[in-house]
Amino acid sequence: MAEPLIELKGISKAFGKHVVLDGADLTIYPGDALAILGPSGTGKSTILRIIAGLLAPDKGEVYINGKRRCGSLDNFDNPIRMSMVFQQAALFDSLTVEENVGFFLYQNSSLPRQRIRDLVNEKLEVVGLPGIGHLFPAELSGGMRKRVSFARAILDNPDDDLDDPKILLYDEPTAGLDPIASTMIEDLILELQRSSGCETYAIVTHQNSTIRRNGKRLVLLYQGHVQWQGIWDEIETSDNPYLQQFMSGSVQGPMDLVGDYL
Numbered sequence: 726m727a728e729p730l731i732e733l734k735g736i737s738k739a740f741g742k743h744v745v746l747d748g749a750d751l752t753i754y755p756g757d758a759l760a761i762l763g764p765s766g767t768g769k770s771t772i773l774r775i776i777a778g779l780l781a782p783d784k785g786e787v788y789i790n791g792k793r794r795c796g797s798l799d800n801f802d803n804p805i806r807m808s809m810v811f812q813q814a815a816l817f818d819s820l821t822v823e824e825n826v827g828f829f830l831y832q833n834s835s836l837p838r839q840r841i842r843d844l845v846n847e848k849l850e851v852v853g854l855p856g857i858g859h860l861f862p863a864e865l866s867g868g869m870r871k872r873v874s875f876a877r878a879i880l881d882n883p884d885d886d887l888d889d890p891k892i893l894l895y896d897e898p899t900a901g902l903d904p905i906a907s908t909m910i911e912d913l914i915l916e917l918q919r920s921s922g923c924e925t926y927a928i929v930t931h932q933n934s935t936i937r938r939n940g941k942r943l944v945l946l947y948q949g950h951v952q953w954q955g956i957w958d959e960i961e962t963s964d965n966p967y968l969q970q971f972m973s974g975s976v977q978g979p980m981d982l983v984g985d986y987l
């Protein structure tokens with residue numbers, strides 16, 4: 726098996742007294758299409774933010790390409806570029822689409838403005854939104870805003886090989902979208918894996934269709950650690966009670982979701 730791209734070992738994270746992750750282990754391999762599942766509030770976004778380096782764990786070890794990373798990005802650069810697509814698209818309302826997508830290149834590269842503009846337009850085409858660079862986020866639908874955030878995530882500096890994203894981290898990319906807009910985003914995720922040069926992704930999602938279409942390997946998080954992981958074929962044969970309850974959506978089972986919220 727290939728060497729892991731990302732390895733989390735014994736990761737714990739609490740917010741105040743609320744322990745969210747409690748010794749979680751997670752491995753992502755090159756080429757993975759990993760869906761991180763679990764009931765609301767089980768720390769799926771938290772684990773994604775720890776992978777991205779946006780949040781430091783309280784305990785545990787994070788390895789990126791075999792190298793240990795300590796703390797968050799405030800302390801260290803990631804040895805590889807990771808791009809995150811946030812749940813709320815996270816666009817700057819006062820900037821145009823072009824300025825949003827090109828933001829990091831405008832801020833951090835010496836590329837001429839016209840070159841950045843051309844690169845942005847290329848990525849807007851990839852996400853199916855050609856010619857909208859002059860619009861502001863308020864003029865876009867939710868699905869379009871999401872796609873603009875995808876364009877931003879995959880934009881890289883062609884003069885810097887280290888700037889190519891090696892993993893895309895999607896936090897609820899289809900949340901709040903209608904079924905057709907969701908399908909378009911799911912297709913885009915598959916297409917980007919095929920053609921953007923970034924073949925690895927991890928996705929946090931609740932949406933059934935997104936789990937089924939974009940998750941090739943699945944991890945079920947509950948009570949701070951991974952309760953089950955496997956591929957689709959193994960779901961049918963698994964007798965893991967957490968998995969069975971989660972996949973069936975039953976209120977009966979070991980996941981005490983009512984108790985968890987009290």
Ligand SMILES: Nc1ncnc2c1ncn2[C@@H]1O[C@H](COP(=O)(O)OP(=O)(O)OP(=O)(O)O)[C@@H](O)[C@H]1O
Pocket residue numbers: 740745763764765766767768769770771772
């Ligand atoms: N910065 C923070 N400060 C305080 N509490 C936080 C913070 N970030 C997350 N939490 C809490 O940690 C818990 C896990 O949050 P997280 O967003 O990781 O869960 P999730 O599994 O992604 O949930 P959902 O599926 O509802 O998005 C929640 O109870 C949340 O309120």
